[in-house]
Amino acid sequence: MPSPSWLTTIAGPDSGFRNKAKMAVGGTATAPTLGILDRAHRGIDLRDCGLHSPGLTSALELVAGFITRADLAPYDVARRTGELKHVLLTESPDGELMLRLVVRSTADESRIRKHLPWLLETLPSLRVVSLNVQPSHAAVLEGEREIVLTTQAALPMRLAGLDLALRPQGFFQTNTDVAAALYAQSRDWATALDPASIWDLYSGVGGFALACTAPGRTITGVELSSEAVAAASATAPAGASFVAADATEWALAQPTSPELVIVNPPRRGIGPALGGWLEASDTAHVIYSSCNAATLADDLATMPSLRPVEARVLDMFPHTTHYEVIVLLSRRANPHD
Known part of the structure; x- marks a missing residue:
C-alpha cells in the first residue's frame, strides 16, 4: 500500500494539559487521598500531578475538603467498606468544571446534597455535579446509573469555534x-x-x-x-x-x-x-x-x-x-x- x-x-x-482527573479515593474521610491505590490498596495522593491543568489541581484541594466536610468514607477495597470510590473531575476550555462522585450506593446521597451548596459557593466554577453508582466490587471505574445533583446537566465545551457539550457519561478527549x-x-x-x-x-x-x-x-x-x-x-x-x-x-x-x-x-x-x-x-x-x-x-x-x-x-x-x-x-x- x-x-x-x-x-x-x-x-x-507536555505539562498541565489534561482536562480530566480520574482519582481513586483512599485514606479516611478526615484525611482523604485522591490519586491511585498501591498494591496493598492504600491511597497515594496525586493532587499535585503535573499533567493536570492548574484549574483541576486547585479544584481537587477543595473537593478533598468537601469529602471531609460531608464525612464521606472512602471505599476500602480490602474490607469492602466505605462508599466513595472515585472522583472524576473535568475542566472545560472556559475553566468551568464537572464533578462526578463514584459511590458504591446512594447511602450518602442526602449528606452530599446537604453540603453541596458549600462546595458550589467555595468552587464557583463548578457547574455540574453528579453521583455515579457503581455497586460492584470490581475494577470497573463507573456504573450505569447517574444521578445529577445540579440544575445544569451538561458542561459547555467550547473550542476551535465549536460549541460542544459534555454530559456526565459522555466522552471527550483529555x-x-x-x-x-x-x-x-x-x-x-x-x-x-x-x-x-x-x-x-x-x-x-x-x-x-x-x-x-x-x-x-x-x-x-x-x-x-x-x-x-x-x-x-x-x-x-x-x-x-x-x-x-x-x-x-x-x-x-x-x-x-x-x-x-x-x-x-x-x-x-x-x-x-x-x-x-x-x-x-x-x-x-x-x-x-x-x-x-x-x-x-x-x-x-x-x-x-x-x-x-x-x-x-x-x-x-x-x-x-x-x-x-x-x-x-x-x-x-x-x-x-
Whole structure:
C-alpha cells in the first residue's frame, strides 16, 4: 500500500494539559487521598500531578475538603467498606468544571446534597455535579446509573469555534489543545472535499461532525452512548443529526452510503465487518482518527480500495508511547494500482 503524505506532527504542552482527573479515593474521610491505590490498596495522593491543568489541581484541594466536610468514607477495597470510590473531575476550555462522585450506593446521597451548596459557593466554577453508582466490587471505574445533583446537566465545551457539550457519561478527549487540532484537521479535509453527505461513526459528543458542518451538507453522527447523543443533539445546527446506535450495525442497515465517512473508534478499531462494508460501499473518502496504530493497520488491510492520501500524528498523550493519528483515505478504481 502506498505511503500517505505525512503532515507536520502536532504536539501541545507536555505539562498541565489534561482536562480530566480520574482519582481513586483512599485514606479516611478526615484525611482523604485522591490519586491511585498501591498494591496493598492504600491511597497515594496525586493532587499535585503535573499533567493536570492548574484549574483541576486547585479544584481537587477543595473537593478533598468537601469529602471531609460531608464525612464521606472512602471505599476500602480490602474490607469492602466505605462508599466513595472515585472522583472524576473535568475542566472545560472556559475553566468551568464537572464533578462526578463514584459511590458504591446512594447511602450518602442526602449528606452530599446537604453540603453541596458549600462546595458550589467555595468552587464557583463548578457547574455540574453528579453521583455515579457503581455497586460492584470490581475494577470497573463507573456504573450505569447517574444521578445529577445540579440544575445544569451538561458542561459547555467550547473550542476551535465549536460549541460542544459534555454530559456526565459522555466522552471527550483529555487534551484540549490537541483535540482542537484534531477537529481542525478533519474540517480542513472536509472543506477541500466538499461532500454533500457525511457520516460520523463513533461520534461521541459530535466534535468531528460539528467541525465539518457546512450549508447544504447533511451530517449524521452515530454513537452508542445515549448521553453523548443527547449532548451532541443539543448543540447540533441545521443539517446535523445524531443517532444512538452501534456504529457497525447502523451502517450495515442503511440502504445508501454517504460521500464521506469519519470514524473515530476505540482502541480495538472498526473491525472487519465495518471495514468490509466501507470497502464494498460507494463512499469516496474516509477520515480515520485512531489511537492505536496496530488496529488502524489491520483495518486499512480490509479496505484496499481506500488509499491513504494524507496523515498526521498528534501527540495526544505526552510522556507515553501512545498517540493519535488521523488519516485521509480516497477511493481508487483498482486496489492493486
